[in-house]
Amino acid sequence: MLQKNRLKALAAGAAMSLVLYPATASAWSLEEAAEPYAGTTIDVVFLLRPGYEAAKEMIPEFEEKTGITVNVTDMPYENALGEQVRDFVAGGDLDIALIDLVWIGNFAENEWIVPAEKFMNDPELADPELDLEDFFPLTLDAFGSWDGRVYGLPFDNYSGLLFYNSCMLEEAGFDGPPETWGELKDEYGPSLTQDGQHAFALQSKRNETQSADSFARMIWPFGGSFLDEEFRSNLTSEESLTGLEFRQDLMQYMPEGIVAYDHAEAVNALAQGDVAMITEWSSFYPTLANPETSAIVDCLGVAPEPEGPAGRKPALGGFSLAVASQADEEEQAAAWLFIQWITSKENAKQYLDLGGVPARQSVYEMEGVAEEHPFVPALVESWQEGVPEFRPRFAEWPQITEIVQEWGTRMMLGEVSVEEGASEISERMEAVLEEAGYYDGDKPLLQ
Amino acid sequence: MQKLRQETQGFGQAVPPAQSAELIHTNTISRGTKFGFLGPAVISLAVIGLAPLAFAIWTSLYNYNLTKLASMRFIGLANYANVFSDSAFWQAMGRTFTLLIIALPVQIAVGMGIALLLHRPGIGFLKTITRLSLVIPMATTYAVVGLLGQVMFNLKYGVVNQLLGFTGVSPINWLGVPEFAFATIIFWDIWQWTPFCALVFLAGLTTVPPEVEEAARLETKNWWTILRNVQLPFLIPGLTAVLILRTADTLKQFDMVFTMTRGGPGSSTELISLLIQRVGFRAFDQGLASAQAMVLLVITIVLSRLYIRFFYREV
Structure with missing residues (x-):
């Protein structure tokens, strides 16, 4: 403030x-x-x-x-x-x-x-x-x-949006896109996942996409965050864990190999009618609305990202x-x-x-x-x-995002449980922040 | 000749003219000449190889992060301690050696088979075509091989799944499932480097004296006996070269995997060089990345020495 x-x-x-x-x-x-x-x-x-x-x-x-x-x-x-x-x-x-x-x-x-x-x-x-x-x-x-x-002056600006195939949704009996993440998983998920098609694709490739588009997108709407006010990890809080557990549950309605999906794969999956919904950056609208790159131009719908228990916290x-x-x-x-x-x-x-x-x-x-x-x-x-610190913006982020990418992906692959993954990230993230001097007052707590 | 004599005399090593005219010993060549020939190579090696190596050793002893140069400081062997206790490093090392242990024997065995087939007399034109086509995979840029793999093994549009579809097999998510992705990079490495082994062995087979080989064929029709007792001794230098080059290449394998999977999904194809690149150029921790690279270098040198010791001794 x-x-x-x-x-x-x-x-x-x-x-x-x-x-x-x-x-x-x-x-x-x-x-x-x-x-x-x-x-x-x-x-x-x-x-x-x-x-x-x-x-x-x-x-x-x-x-x-x-x-x-x-x-x-x-x-x-x-x-x-x-x-x-x-x-x-x-x-x-x-x-x-x-x-x-x-x-x-x-x-x-x-x-x-x-x-x-x-x-x-x-x-x-x-x-x-x-x-x-x-x-x-x-x-x-x-x-x-x-x-x-x-x-800097804002130049290339994005917000996460829900892009959807309105024809698939209508066929499944839905009037419009889901309002909440809960609806997306519990109502839209089962109805739209059949015959080789999937309800949703969450791009989760192990790079910044995993941290920003997948991991952060799921903790904020559920009330979680990366850090608390003292700059200690908040990833093991009930809210953050709920968001991450939700992501695991939601994977049953996503295509196989979702951890290999980057933006191109997710956008293409929607554009070719393989999935019904994606949450993607606003900048992909021209790709999805172009008949040369999209087969669903007439069915394309756009809405804000669904809300979670903590409100609408779209990817920024x-x-x-x-x-x-x-x-x-x-x-x-x-x-x-x-x-x-x-x-x-x-x-x-x-x-x-x-x-x-x-x-x-x-x-x-x-x-x-x-x-x-x-x-x-x-x-x-x-x-x-939106939340400005959707991902912390401090100088330590390049190191922390690598940690989130590794353990976030391992969670999704089931190599570690959500709790174990969150603990590992917390421990390593705090080590980076301690080394940087946030805990002994050397650096202001800016993110 | 007069000039040569003057030069050698200049260094107090007078040599009788008749003798020097017959044989120029290296110790009679002036230092200037020696330096003139060797100097450029030594200086290039020092600038391109040794100086960066020395710099890497130096950075490996520092807390040296490109985005935090203000807090750079000497930390002794802490980066090395970090490497040895880091599970990610050893997992990446494990994947790299798994690739080596699976791919290299297959490359050698298949390469040897191809070389023996091409060494047999007859169908000359076909053999020429085959020899030429063997050069193509290894003449292709590593990064391009990876990009080709990314397209060919694509789940929906890749030619591999399309071909499998003709036989009724459902599409396989080659690059999206950790186990398949790792198997795919092994296969792709074998595809690219088996021809190299074949050509080296083929060159080795041509060094076997024809009369020895002919005599052996008169003695026995058993190809294995001929291979083991007659041809193999001539193949050992080539085999040693293949082992050293392919081991070093595999340990520093980067381009193909980076362009094909970027080490994913998850960490499933993150070989050691990809890990080092990630730490050094994405987390910008040059100190830790240098320490990792030094450990890798030591392992590579030890392996090379072992190969030379065990295989060359047999020659």
């Missing part, structure tokens, strides 16, 4: 500083702001996902307006963190950091990224229309902020873009101008139409947007109730 208040204060302060420069504000234009940096090249890592393809289609316009060249390196998600860490440690070329929400603590603590206030307080660089308050507070807080400071994920500290002053300025432009209110509609998912509230209030993009209402609803 304190962090949110600080964030609001910061946003208000930034807005105030912009109001104090009315003359500059009225005169500000991207072309003029970029004049001193024409000819500068900025380097950034992009992922092989729809939001980045959308951005790449927009980049030529930015380059034409500014004379700044944006040099994009594409890579799969699994390589993006390692590539950037190596680049920052070695003082490499990257001028912009692409930050998954679970990397922000890591990047900020290592001072690899520059707080946005440096640029927002510079009237030459700050777009008067920046309007931080227009971002969904949850996305700005979770994807772009650490310890009350804004570093997304990326912000921040200026890298290692860039020189010119590159930093050019990088900021690009970040500000690509995430701007003005460009949000174009980005959305090209397949990206902006975090600007204003774009979703536009007339006709909900009809053009049927996933929008569910997405907007999901971003009202």
Whole structure:
């Protein structure tokens, strides 16, 4: 709460500083702001996902307006963190950091990224229309902020949604998708699992998918969490264990070998009519709605993720873009101008139409947007109730996620019981946190 | 010649002209020449091999995490203690040796069979085609072999399940079930490396003097007797090379498995090199990963020495 208040204060302060420069504000234009940096090249890592393809289609316009060249390196998600860490440690070329929400603590603590206030307080660089308050507070807080400071602006934004095959549901006698996880398992599960088809697929491959899409997705709606207030493990609490037991039970309605399913396999299973429902990131909507990649276009339904006993706690994920500290002053300025432009209110509609998912509230209030993009209402609803620390965002997450991935998968395979797995993760996670100095007061309890 | 004499005299090792003209001993070659020939190789080895090795030894003694360089400190052998007490390390080591123990004998046996067939006289054209096709699996990039496997063993769209379907067998989840996934990578390793064994043995068979082999064939028609007493002694150097190379290759097997299963499902195909990569580049714990790599290196060296000792002695 304190962090949110600080964030609001910061946003208000930034807005105030912009109001104090009315003359500059009225005169500000991207072309003029970029004049001193024409000819500068900025380097950034992009992922092989729809939001980045959308951005790449927009980049030529930015380059034409500014004379700044944006040099994009594409890579799969699994390589993006390692590539950037190596680049920052070695003082490499990257001028912009692409930050998954679970990397922000890591990047900020290592001072690899520059707080946005440096640029927002510079009237030459700050777009008067920046309007931080227009971002969904949850996305700005979770994807772009650490310890009350804004570093990155939300760029590629996701919420977990329930995608379903409405034709299969209707055939089985259901009017709509399940409201709760309990309904999904107890009512929809048995009815929709037959003749080689399955009710549900929960992508659980042993990588970040296991931690974020499978493990975390099941503990939060049941009232569980990774850590308690003292940063001790909360995974052995009754609520967390209930969620994890629920996942084990639910596996009977999933395809065999679900621990080998990544996003592609889960999306494909729904797209080919093999499963009736999946919980996936909003960014997969274009894939499922495209007749070239989906056989269920006419039957595709989208809803918020089901609620658990603790409410709706949908999976939260997304990326912000921040200026890298290692860039020189010119590159930093050019990088900021690009970040500000690509995430701007003005460009949000174009980005959305090209397949990206902006975090600007204003774009979703536009007339006709909900009809053009049927996933929008569910997405907007999901971003009202998400948990920023859905996965802890501190610097220790890369080590902890490896532990969760190993033992979470072993639980699902039945190699260890849920209790044993949760205890193993707890013990190892606390060892990492102790080593980091959280328990002797060396580090603030930020996640 | 005059120049050579001057150079050798320059080092105080005067050699009579007639003798030096007949035979140039290595100790008469100038240091500059020796360094000129050996230097580039030694320097390359030092830069590419020894310096990173020394760096790995150094990092293995430190708490060295790329994302926490501020808290880097000397911790002695703590990383090694961690390796020896870590069940994940020994499980990965167990999987790696299981792969080695199953795949290597099969590769040697089948490779030997193929080599003996190709060594028999007759049908020359077919044998040429076969020899050429044997090169294809091992000439294919490891990572591509893994990607091919990922597609071919796919549960729904893979050609393997499609072929099984023609015979009435239900689709098998090759890469989704831990036991099947491990069996699949063993099979795939055998597919890729059996031809290598076959070609090495075939080369070995061609070194058997034809008159010796002919004489043996006049004595007996038993192929095993000929193989055991006549051909095998000529195959021992090749066999030793196969054992050393394939053992080292298997212990550092990474690309094929990484692209095919990424070590999954669960940890079922996480070989030791995948574990080291995960610790070093996904958890960024370079210190622990270096310690794991050092232990693996020692095990590889010991195994290689054992092979040389036991097999070369028989030659």
